[in-house]
Amino acid sequence: QSVLTQPPSASGTPGQRGTISCSGSSSNIGSNTVNWYQQFPGTAPKLLIYSNNQRPSGVPDRFSGSKSGTSASLAISGLQSEDEADYYCAVWDDSLNAWVFGGGTKLTVL
C-alpha cells in the first residue's frame, strides 16, 4: 500500500489530453513539492516534472504538473504513442522522514 495514491492505469487516444492524479496527505504533498517520473520498461525512471510544475530541460511542454492542497496532477496534452509508459509521483514526507512514491500509473495510448 503506497503512501501516495495513483490510479493503476490511464488511457487516451492520440491527440487527446491525459491526466494522472496523485493523492497524499498534509505531511507530504501538503508540505512539500511534488515530482513526477516517467519510466519505460527496462529503463531507469526519468525526472519529468519537479517542484510541482517545473520541466527539466528537454522535457516537452506537452507535460505539465499542478498541485492543490494534498493532491497533485500530471497532464499530458496531445497524447502521442511514445508517451506510453509508467508514471510515478514522488514527494518528501515530513512525518516519515522519507521519500514516498505513488504506486505508479500505466498510461496506454490507444
Place this chain on the structure above:
Amino acid sequence: QVQLVQSGAEVKMPGASLKVSCKASGYTFSGYYMHWVRQAPGQGLEWMGWINPNSGGTNYAQKFQGRVTMTRDTSISTAYMELSRLRSDDTAVYYCARGWLHFTDLDYWGQGTLVTVSS
C-alpha cells in the same frame, strides 16, 4: 554531463549480503545527496535511504534499518549500498539517484542493478 554508473547484476543466496556501487561523474560528488531506490519485478518504486557524501551522514527508511548501510568514497566519487540478510523478496532492481538536498527532486538516476536472491 552527469552520469551515475552502477555495478553489474548479481545473484545472491538467501541470508547473504549485497554491495552495489554507484560511480558519479560530471558534477561535484560531495555537493549532492545520493539516494537508493529499489523496484521489485512488476512493482513500483521504493525509497531505501540517502547518504550525504560530504558528511557521510545517512538516513534510512524504517523498513531497512538494521539491514542497510550506505557509505561513500569521495576519492573516487562512488557511493555504496550494502544490504544484509537477503531474502527472496529483496529481488529487485536497485537504483542510485542524486538530489541537491535530501528533500529535493532526484534528478539523475543510475542505470540500475538487478539483484536476484535465490537458492
